[in-house]
Amino acid sequence: MYEILNKQILAEDVKRLDVSAPNIAKKIQPGQFVSVSPEEGDEHIPLSIVDTDPQKGVISLIFQEVGLTTGKLGTLPINESIFSILGPLGVPSKIDKKGVVVCVATGVGSAQILPICRAYRKAGNKVIGIIGAKTKRSLLLEAQMRLSCNKLLIATNDGTYERRGLATDILKEIVAQQKINFVYAIGSVDMMQAVCVFTKEKKIKTRVYLNPVMVDCMGMCGSCRVKVGGKILLACIEGPEFDGHKVDFQYFNIRMKAFEELDRWDNQKGLSSPKKSESGILTRFLSGILRK
């Protein structure tokens, strides 16, 4: 139903899929996401949409292979179909003329921020993009970002490309040089927290795009709960974009870490074994028949 039309490998375990989904392509706006389940019985994972073509009815997903489900999605070849895509989800971001907008992104966030950069540029803002990456090889969509931002600055942690340092360092320099009206940040929790602490000091309005763990992406599970301004909100229906100065990052960090520690438990250790044993049983069964 949702056919994969094109597939690209962008960087180390980061892939781009172009999927035919006319209903979603018609409706989706910057800041929204879709929930994808590669095969029946798999988890639903929230993925941001990088590019849409409403006329052809095509959406482009970019994701990093980190877990079981994203790994499975990465193995699907062209012309295969994805089992289910639900969307668009989340509240579209409010985009208006603000003046000078700085978009900060790290990791896969630089793919998620691309439609937002484009939308701000289209609304008549001057957009300065800042991308932080680990090394040159993990840098994503540099050319597209250069085309959609007025100015793009890149920092790598190990200094293999452009300049060495963190994305927040560049932000601090830019704020010292000129007047910034608005900051938008997507990426790791530490980066977003650092950006928000800094912009709160300088009184620059900031919005952040949170990527919590979701199960059904429709507000049923409550897994994506975040604390914003003292209230518990669900990122999938009230977000995923929030006012950066109101987000309780400590709470968010604990929630994010809660799912990283899966290895502690033995029910995780056995994860790859069922498939192995299944194929083992099958081969034993077949060899038994052949011997007879």
Place this chain on the structure above:
Amino acid sequence: MDVPGFVRFLREGNLSAAYERIKEQNCLPAVCGRICSAPCEAACVLMEEESPIGVRALERYAADFGKPRLSRRERVERKGKKVAVVGSGPAGLAASADLARKGYQVTIFEALEKPGGVLRYGIPEFRIPRKVLDGEINDIKALGVNIETNFFIGQTATVADLKEQGYAAILLTTGAGIPQFMDLPGTNFGGVYYGEEFLMRVNLMKVNIFSRNIPNFVIGPKVVVIGSGNTALDCARASVRFGREVKLIFRRTEEDMRVRPQEREYGKEEGIQLEPLVRPVEILADQNNFVSGVKCVRMDYAEAEESDAWELMPVPDSEFIIEADTVIIAIGHKPNSIIKRTTPQLKCDPDETIKVDSDTHMTAIKGVFSAGNVVTNAGPLVEAIASGKSVAEDIHQYLTK
């Protein structure tokens, strides 16, 4: 429902006639026969003398064994009017079956990948086998009902969009799916789940006793479930099936649990430890921000200061800690706020239930109806089915006027 009618057929041994008689009025007999809260048994006149008539078990028997191999297609006069039903839970299925029988062209819109709503994603496999549910849904499909999945009302299309597409009436049966958040310190620690999340993960993974799927989320060896409703009991029974040590803690007494006593006994037999009259105060965590225990306080009935009534009060100095690696909170649900946000004309109550006219089930928008748990907030399966049936009648009245 014509209970004496189908019981008489069963006594005569005419299974298929009994099945037909049930199916006339209830489109989900096999599901009801398994998980109905059976208010009829509690009201039975034989209750005082001996045990009541097991209507629920009889219904299940008739539905499982009286179902014809080939379902006969019912002939209905097509009216040529389109009706959209949003949500394929019990209320939506009941309403669409009735509407389809009346000759309307019904389309069900479901957000998840398969129809069934709470029956598929909220109730574990051991209570409703998915084969049974698929059978019931196929029967409804055979009536000419269209089911469109991966459609999220408000996001994929709004109510106004549906009206533009030519639906003469729209029925919102979106249910109450959002967990009620508990105001308890420590709910953000790792290993704390809400009941909906837990069941959702279990049901999506299709984990049952026979499958070899291993849950891809953390369930520690010691599980504590907070809550006394059906969701809490389902969570506890599902965890037992993973071989975990499960404690169910709740504020009330065992007799006040909002589940059928029979179901409670099943849970006990399976090895769930019930801890009545206990209220959680705080969830404790270790240095990795993972759950290590639940601090609780004992409750007891005490005379309230102002009135003479007995009230549940915490017993002073009775705090104690239950060790736990996973905590599941299942204390209630509320409706999703998304429909309210994307349809501003819809009038809602502060608890996010949709306001409807009590006679016609119509919402503040003309031609848009609502029923099920999204209106009543929480209720048993039979109530949802009953309200689905009555709203179908109301829509028929509205469209023939």
